[in-house]
Amino acid sequence: MESYDYIVVGAGSAGCVVARRLSDDPGVRVLLLEAGPPADDFWVRTPAGMAKMYQSDRYNWRYFTEPVSTLHNRRLYWPRGKGLGGTSAINGMVYTRGNRRDYDHWADLGNPGWGWDDVLSYFKRSENNERGAGPYHGSDGPLGVSDPAVKHPSAFDFLEAARRNGIPRLEDLNNGEPEGCGFFQATIHNGIRQSTYEAFLAPVRHRQNLVVQSGVQVRRVRFRGLEATGVDVVQSGELRSFSATHEVILCAGTLSSPHLLMLSGIGNGEMLQRHGIQTLMHAPGVGKNLQDHFVARVQAKTTPDSSYNRDLLGWRKYWQGICYLATHRGYLAQAASMAGAYVKSGPGIDYADLQISFRPMTFTVSPSGEAAVDNYDAISASVYRVRPASRGEILLRSADPLQPPAFIPNYLSEPEDTQAMLSGIRQLRRILATEPFASRVISEIVPGHGITSDEQLIDFMEREGHCAFHPAGTCKMGKDDMAVVDERLRVRGVDRLRVIDASIMPTVTSCNTNAPTIMIGEKGADMIRADSAAMRSSD
Numbered sequence: 001m002e003s004y005d006y007i008v009v010g011a012g013s014a015g016c017v018v019a020r021r022l023s024d025d026p027g028v029r030v031l032l033l034e035a036g037p038p039a040d041d042f043w044v045r046t047p048a049g050m051a052k053m054y055q056s057d058r059y060n061w062r063y064f065t066e067p068v069s070t071l072h073n074r075r076l077y078w079p080r081g082k083g084l085g086g087t088s089a090i091n092g093m094v095y096t097r098g099n100r101r102d103y104d105h106w107a108d109l110g111n112p113g114w115g116w117d118d119v120l121s122y123f124k125r126s127e128n129n130e131r132g133a134g135p136y137h138g139s140d141g142p143l144g145v146s147d148p149a150v151k152h153p154s155a156f157d158f159l160e161a162a163r164r165n166g167i168p169r170l171e172d173l174n175n176g177e178p179e180g181c182g183f184f185q186a187t188i189h190n191g192i193r194q195s196t197y198e199a200f201l202a203p204v205r206h207r208q209n210l211v212v213q214s215g216v217q218v219r220r221v222r223f224r225g226l227e228a229t230g231v232d233v234v235q236s237g238e239l240r241s242f243s244a245t246h247e248v249i250l251c252a253g254t255l256s257s258p259h260l261l262m263l264s265g266i267g268n269g270e271m272l273q274r275h276g277i278q279t280l281m282h283a284p285g286v287g288k289n290l291q292d293h294f295v296a297r298v299q300a301k302t303t304p305d306s307s308y309n310r311d312l313l314g315w316r317k318y319w320q321g322i323c324y325l326a327t328h329r330g331y332l333a334q335a336a337s338m339a340g341a342y343v344k345s346g347p348g349i350d351y352a353d354l355q356i357s358f359r360p361m362t363f364t365v366s367p368s369g370e371a372a373v374d375n376y377d378a379i380s381a382s383v384y385r386v387r388p389a390s391r392g393e394i395l396l397r398s399a400d401p402l403q404p405p406a407f408i409p410n411y412l413s414e415p416e417d418t419q420a421m422l423s424g425i426r427q428l429r430r431i432l433a434t435e436p437f438a439s440r441v442i443s444e445i446v447p448g449h450g451i452t453s454d455e456q457l458i459d460f461m462e463r464e465g466h467c468a469f470h471p472a473g474t475c476k477m478g479k480d481d482m483a484v485v486d487e488r489l490r491v492r493g494v495d496r497l498r499v500i501d502a503s504i505m506p507t508v509t510s511c512n513t514n515a516p517t518i519m520i521g522e523k524g525a526d527m528i529r530a531d532s533a534a535m536r537s538s539d
C-alpha cells in the first residue's frame with residue numbers, strides 16, 4: 001500500500017491550502033486526493049466562465065436538496081465544485097470576510113485561538129491584494145485579490161443611493177466591521193480566476209514531496225482501533241487504499257466531510273446501524289447544525305446605460321471576448337457581484353445581519369442548465385440574512401459511498417429569518433427608488449410592482465427564493481456534545497483525523513464563505529505543523 005505522512009481528502013478551497021502549506025516542509029510527504037478532474041481549462045480560469053460552471057457535468061456535483069417543506073416542497077439546486085480547486089473553481093469569486101464579531105463569537109463558544117485578532121493574520125497570510133499590504137491586508141500571499149475590472153456607472157449610483165438611505169460608503173468591506181456599502185473585491189488576479197488550485201497549488205506542483213491525484217473518490221477512512229491509518233478509495237473503477245503515517249485530513253466540504261465520517265462509522269449510531277455501518281464512535285453532531293444563506297432577488301428593467309447585458313450579447317459579446325483575450329479586463333473579468341452593503345434588519349440588532357449585493361446585469365438559467373444573459377437592459381440586486389437562525393441537517397441515505405446523502409436545509413424554518421428578509425427586500429427596494437439610481441429604473445420585474453404586502457413578499461420568497469451556496473457547520477468545532485471537532489480541528493474521540501473546511505464553522509460567517517474557508521485552511525495547516533513539532537520535541 002502506498003504510504004504518505006499526510007493524506008488530504010478533497011482539493012477545494014481549504015484542501016489546496018492545507019496541501020500547499022504542509023508540503024512547504026520538504027521533510028513530509030503529502031498526498032492530496034480529489035474525486036473530480038483537473039480543472040485548468042479556459043472557462044475555469046476565465047471569470048465569466050462561472051456561467052458555464054453553474055451546471056457543468058464535469059466540474060460540478062450538481063446536488064439537489066430534499067423537498068423543502070417551508071418552500072412549497074421545492075428541491076433547491078445546490079452546485080458544488082468537483083475538481084482541482086473544488087468550489088473555488090466554480091464560485092462567484094466575491095472576496096468577503098464577514099465581521100470580526102463572527103470570529104469572536106466562535107472563540108466565545110469555547111474555541112480559543114479563533115477570535116478575529118487570531119484569524120486576521122491568516123487572512124493576510126493567504127492574500128496578495130492588489131491594493132497592497134495594510135492593517136487588514138497582505139500582499140505577498142498566493143491568493144490574488146483585486147477590485148472590479150470595470151466599475152460600472154450604475155454601481156456608483158447604487159452606492160450613492162444607499163448612502164442617501166443612511167448606509168455609509170466604505171472603501172474596504174473587509175475591515176472587520178463592515179457596516180456600510182462599497183465595491184466588492186474578488187479572487188481574480190490579472191483577469192484570471194484564483195481558484196485555490198490556481199493560487200496555492202499550481203505554483204508548487206513540481207514539489208517532490210507533494211503528490212496530487214485527481215479522479216480518486218475516497219470511500220471511507222481506515223482505522224486501527226480509534227486511530228485513523230489511511231483511506232479506501234475508488235480510482236478508475238478499482239478499489240484501493242493509501243496509508244497515512246501521521247494524519248488523515250478531511251477537506252471534502254460541508255456536504256461531503258460529514259458524509260465521509262458517517263461512512264467511516266463516526267456519526268449517529270442509530271442511523272449508522274440502520275444502514276449496516278458499524279459504529280466506531282457515536283457522534284450525534286455529525287451532519288447537524290447545517291446553515292446556509294437564503295437569498296431573495298429584486299430585478300428591474302433599466303435605461304440602456306445602466307446595465308452591461310447588451311455588452312454580452314450579439315457582436316458586442318465577441319468584442320468583449322477580444323478585449324478579454326488582449327487585456328484580461330472588461331466584463332468577462334468580473335466577479336458575480338460588483339458592489340454591496342451590510343445593513344441591519346432592525347433597531348435591536350447588534351451588527352449588520354443583512355448582505356445586499358448589486359450587479360448591473362441579469363441572466364436566466366435555461367432548461368439546458370446554461371446561464372444566459374437576458375436580452376434586455378436590466379440590473380439585479382439580492383439580499384440574504386447573514387446569520388440565519390434556521391438549522392438543517394445532512395442524513396445518510398445509503399451505505400454506498402457513491403450515493404450522495406440527503407440534504408435538508410430547512411430554509412426559513414425560523415420566523416425571525418423571514419422577518420429579517422422582509423426588512424432586507426424593503427431596504428433594497430428603497431435604495432433602488434432613491435436618486436441617483438431611481439431615474440435609471442424603468443420598471444421592477446422581480447418581485448414586481450404589485451407585490452408589496454408582507455404576505456405577498458413571503459409568498460414570493462417561498463416560491464422564488466434560492467440559496468447563496470454557502471452551506472456550513474455540519475462538523476462544527478466546539479466543546480459541547482454536538483461538536484464534531486475540537487478547536488484544533490481534531491475529530492473528537494478518535495486520533496489522527498481532522499476536518500478542515502467550511503463544515504467546521506460553528507456559525508456561518510456574515511458573508512460569502514470562500515475567504516473564511518481559505519483562512520480555516522491556513523490556520524488548520526499551521527496547527528497540524530505546530531502539533532507535529534510539539535510531538536517531535538516531546539519524543
Ligand SMILES: Cc1cc2nc3c(=O)[nH]c(=O)nc-3n(C[C@H](O)[C@H](O)[C@H](O)COP(=O)(O)OP(=O)(O)OC[C@H]3O[C@@H](n4cnc5c(N)ncnc54)[C@H](O)[C@@H]3O)c2cc1C
Pocket residue numbers: 009010011012013014015033034035036054078079080081082083084085086087088090091092093094095096216217218219251252253254256260336468469470471501502503512513514515517
Ligand atoms: C455557485 C457558487 C458560487 C459561490 N460564490 C461564492 C463567492 O462569490 N464568494 C465566496 O466567498 N464564496 C462563494 N461560494 C461558496 C464558497 O466557494 C464555498 O464556501 C467554499 O468553496 C467551500 O470550500 P470547502 O473547502 O469547504 O469545500 P469545496 O471547495 O467544495 O471542496 C471540497 C472538495 O472535496 C472534493 N470531494 C468531496 N468528496 C470527496 C471524496 N469522497 N473523495 C475525494 N474528494 C472529494 C470535492 O470534489 C471538492 O473538490 C459559492 C459557492 C457556489 C457553489
